[in-house]
Amino acid sequence: MSSPSPVRVAVIGAGLMGREVASAFGRWFALLDCPVRPELVAVCDVNAAALDWFRQVPGVRHFDTDHRTLLARPDIDVVYVAVPHHLHEQIYLDVLRAGKDLLAEKPFGIDLAAARRVRDEAARLGRFVRVSSEFPFLPGVQRVLAAFRPGNAEPQLGKILSLRSSFLHSSDLDPTKPINWKRQVRFCGEAGVMNDLGLHVTHVPLRLGWRPVRLYAQLQKIYTERPDGKGGRAPCDTWDNATLHCTVDLPDQPGVPLTLETKRMSPTDTNSWEIEVLGTDGGLRYSTKQPKTLWTYERGKEQSWSATDLGFATPFKTITGGIFEPGFPDILQQMWAAYLAERAGQLGDRFACATPDEAVTQHELWAAALQSHATQSVVTLP
Numbered sequence: 001m002s003s004p005s006p007v008r009v010a011v012i013g014a015g016l017m018g019r020e021v022a023s024a025f026g027r028w029f030a031l032l033d034c035p036v037r038p039e040l041v042a043v044c045d046v047n048a049a050a051l052d053w054f055r056q057v058p059g060v061r062h063f064d065t066d067h068r069t070l071l072a073r074p075d076i077d078v079v080y081v082a083v084p085h086h087l088h089e090q091i092y093l094d095v096l097r098a099g100k101d102l103l104a105e106k107p108f109g110i111d112l113a114a115a116r117r118v119r120d121e122a123a124r125l126g127r128f129v130r131v132s133s134e135f136p137f138l139p140g141v142q143r144v145l146a147a148f149r150p151g152n153a154e155p156q157l158g159k160i161l162s163l164r165s166s167f168l169h170s171s172d173l174d175p176t177k178p179i180n181w182k183r184q185v186r187f188c189g190e191a192g193v194m195n196d197l198g199l200h201v202t203h204v205p206l207r208l209g210w211r212p213v214r215l216y217a218q219l220q221k222i223y224t225e226r227p228d229g230k231g232g233r234a235p236c237d238t239w240d241n242a243t244l245h246c247t248v249d250l251p252d253q254p255g256v257p258l259t260l261e262t263k264r265m266s267p268t269d270t271n272s273w274e275i276e277v278l279g280t281d282g283g284l285r286y287s288t289k290q291p292k293t294l295w296t297y298e299r300g301k302e303q304s305w306s307a308t309d310l311g312f313a314t315p316f317k318t319i320t321g322g323i324f325e326p327g328f329p330d331i332l333q334q335m336w337a338a339y340l341a342e343r344a345g346q347l348g349d350r351f352a353c354a355t356p357d358e359a360v361t362q363h364e365l366w367a368a369a370l371q372s373h374a375t376q377s378v379v380t381l382p
């Protein structure tokens with residue numbers, strides 16, 4: 001294997017996701033065929049205390065509480081931004097205008113107008129930008145994607161009856177859980193749970209060409225206030241659950257139902273990412289509830305699903321034994337490998353990270369969903 005060239009990465013936002021990136025890079029040697037090696041060199045957070053965790057990470061040389069001084073450094077190639085949603089647009093634009101490439105966190109700006117501005121500025125400046133969405137890098141999801149490659153016969157699906165893509169959480173069922181920025185419109189955005197979880201349910205459908213032409217949305221706010229963590233109460237004004245009933249026109253089959261679900265209140269689901277395809281001749285179902293199991297059916301006399309045990313068949317090869325099970329840290333590392341390989345023009349035919357155009361389309365769906373809910377009507381998409 002040729003010696004991978006290091007790409008110098010900075011993280012802005014040293015919270016939950018910022019730390020995950022340091023972890024993914026810290027065991028990059030687990031990857032066998034990624035042509036690019038990242039080096040985490042700089043970290044920024046307005047909360048100086050959050051930087052301390054990174055002092056144990058080898059290679060991190062710059063610690064900053066102002067992203068503008070961090071971006072002025074010449075020794076940074078790529079910036080990962082993981083901050084609250086209301087800050088996305090400004091910081092993404094600052095990254096691009098500083099001449100750096102960007103791996104953005106979802107939802108790629110707080111709303112549709114912001115997403116379009118960031119996409120257009122990236123195109124104008126010629127910067128390489130992708131948006132974070134890691135679940136498609138799971139082997140089970142890769143198998144679902146493979147079923148739609150031309151010439152693939154695993155299984156034969158026949159006419160498509162329905163499509164479903166879901167991302168389901170349950171922690172908000174606890175009314176004593178204190179408020180945080182993801183539960184407040186001014187930080188999370190008007191689209192609420194769709195902003196927070198939505199790219200996870202649209203990345204695969206959009207990549208497969210399941211672009212909704214119409215939708216009807218059911219949005220729910222369940223608890224309207226929460227403990228503020230200081231002994232009082234605070235308004236909790238975001239949408240908690242969103243179910244979008246969409247219509248997709250497939251090339252040879254118009255009018256296919258696609259359900260997109262993002263829920264913070266889904267009993268029994270901690271972090272369930274699911275996809276299901278039901279056809280007249282066969283079907284596929286995958287859920288992170290059973291991370292190594294791909295469910296398939298083929299039409300026959302008896303009605304049943306078959307479970308296939310999957311191994312560690314990730315897009316990039318690893319040292320990990322083929323029979324073992326992958327998890328969240330593994331797919332995050334795979335996503336970064338895809339980002340860096342695509343940036344270097346060496347992704348090949350592997351699955352690629354979500355694009356700015358896909359992120360903008362995601363926001364078009366959320367805008368239509370808000371309109372649908374407000375008017376209680378079906379909305380046609382452009």
Ligand SMILES: NC(=O)c1ccc[n+]([C@@H]2O[C@H](COP(=O)([O-])OP(=O)(O)OC[C@H]3O[C@@H](n4cnc5c(N)ncnc54)[C@H](O)[C@@H]3O)[C@@H](O)[C@H]2O)c1
Nearest residue numbers: 013014015016017018044045046047050082083105106132
């Ligand atoms: N891809 C995924 O699976 C996934 C999972 C969780 C969160 N996210 C996304 O990651 C982003 C961050 O979420 P999180 O859960 O890590 O949040 P978090 O609250 O844990 O961390 C956010 C950090 O940003 C810092 N920050 C705030 N303003 C800043 C500024 N101006 N400059 C620098 N730092 C600033 C905060 O101090 C905090 O440490 C969000 O966009 C969220 O939607 C993605």
